[in-house]
Amino acid sequence: MAGIRAASGGGREGRPVTRTRVDDTAIDTAAASAFVAEYGDRAMRLPPVAIVIAAFNEERDGAIGQVIETLPKTACGLDTAVIVVSDGSTDDTAAVARRHGALVCEVGVNRGQGAALRLGYRLARDGSAAYIITTDADGQYNPAEMERVLAPVLAGDADLVTGSRKLGSQETKDPVRRLGTWVFAVTISTLTGQHITDSSFGLRAMRAEVTAAVRLEQPQYQSSELLIGILTHGYRVTEVPATIHKRKVGHSKKGHNAIYGLKYAGVVLGTWWRERQRRVPGSGSAVSSEAGRGRGDRPTAPSAQTGEPFTRTTGAAANGSDPASAAVDGLATSEDR
Ligand SMILES: Nc1nc2c(ncn2[C@@H]2O[C@H](COP(=O)(O)OP(=O)(O)OP(=O)(O)O)[C@@H](O)[C@H]2O)c(=O)[nH]1
Numbered sequence: 513m514a515g516i517r518a519a520s521g522g523g524r525e526g527r528p529v530t531r532t533r534v535d536d537t538a539i540d541t542a543a544a545s546a547f548v549a550e551y552g553d554r555a556m557r558l559p560p561v562a563i564v565i566a567a568f569n570e571e572r573d574g575a576i577g578q579v580i581e582t583l584p585k586t587a588c589g590l591d592t593a594v595i596v597v598s599d600g601s602t603d604d605t606a607a608v609a610r611r612h613g614a615l616v617c618e619v620g621v622n623r624g625q626g627a628a629l630r631l632g633y634r635l636a637r638d639g640s641a642a643y644i645i646t647t648d649a650d651g652q653y654n655p656a657e658m659e660r661v662l663a664p665v666l667a668g669d670a671d672l673v674t675g676s677r678k679l680g681s682q683e684t685k686d687p688v689r690r691l692g693t694w695v696f697a698v699t700i701s702t703l704t705g706q707h708i709t710d711s712s713f714g715l716r717a718m719r720a721e722v723t724a725a726v727r728l729e730q731p732q733y734q735s736s737e738l739l740i741g742i743l744t745h746g747y748r749v750t751e752v753p754a755t756i757h758k759r760k761v762g763h764s765k766k767g768h769n770a771i772y773g774l775k776y777a778g779v780v781l782g783t784w785w786r787e788r789q790r791r792v793p794g795s796g797s798a799v800s801s802e803a804g805r806g807r808g809d810r811p812t813a814p815s816a817q818t819g820e821p822f823t824r825t826t827g828a829a830a831n832g833s834d835p836a837s838a839a840v841d842g843l844a845t846s847e848d849r
């Protein structure tokens with residue numbers, strides 16, 4: 513088996529209850545090493561576009577297999593590779609994904625979608641992919657819309673492009689879900705000053721580099737952390753109309769609406785508060801604007817080729833492969849599932 517079997521703290525269903533960021537870094541590093549050991553050059557020389565999917569117990573009814581089959585081999589003329597991060601799946605998610613041609617990173621301990629995506633971003637950067645597209649393993653997003661999210665990034669018009677169900681369409685009639693999407697979009701728009709209509713759309717494209725520049729600590733509900741982090745770092749975010757279907761197979765891993773909503777709200781407010789602390793004292797804003805696209809703590813040297821975090825002029829430690837900062841912070845990360 514290519515993955516690692518990391519020790520878990522022994523919480524419900526074997527899920528860890530508390531884990532430090534140091535542990536997280538060690539888990540990520542071990543998983544990344546195992547990934548390279550399994551795939552060698554394929555892992556180190558990825559094509560320009562990495563499609564990153566977090567998958568947890570998505571084998572049922574062929575979900576993950578069908579999703580991978582429908583993914584494009586090229587997007588906007590660039591070759592793609594599919595990276596699936598399965599952490600602690602108890603079914604055949606990893607084996608099925610491998611059979612369908614994905615590069616699979618297995619992590620023995622279940623940490624959540626956010627931690628899986630963070631690791632997937634790191635693998636993409638380590639393999640020199642220039643662009644990352646994310647989608648889900650449950651078939652809720654339309655692969656034909658991948659080029660729509662990637663095109664503005666390739667054109668240099670945005671650093672991250674997210675699909676928006678508000679601008680596009682959504683199948684669900686669930687009033688709580690619809691209201692939640694609206695409330696969080698309004699909240700994030702108010703907090704960041706940029707008009708956002710959908711903060712939790714799983715189909716996104718971004719320059720791979722930006723995932724190293726923002727702080728990603730959330731084990732599960734990471735979409736708003738990434739979005740708020742990117743916005744407060746002064747990166748350019750664009751939305752495009754896109755479709756979200758109802759989940760047709762398997763079941764949601766995020767819990768019931770109330771729990772989902774409460775935890776998501778916690779991430780939105782917590783991230784905004786954390787990023788606020790990065791502000792330059794007395795400036796009144798996150799940091800000084802640089803030609804409308806960059807701010808004071810934007811990376812000054814690209815690091816996607818090496819997987820190392822960017823050199824930064826100010827601000828908090830970057831995400832992912834920065835063990836030193838993780839050790840300094842030594843924050844306890846509560847498992848939020
Ligand atoms: N690796 C990994 N992936 C996860 C985990 N939890 C969820 N995912 C994946 O993240 C994606 C989104 O999870 P979902 O449960 O569909 O959540 P959602 O789409 O926000 O909610 P629904 O609309 O209810 O489906 C799917 O591909 C899941 O398999 C996890 O703990 N680990």
Ligand SMILES: [Mg+2]
Pocket residue numbers: 648650652759764
């Ligand atoms: Mg889903």
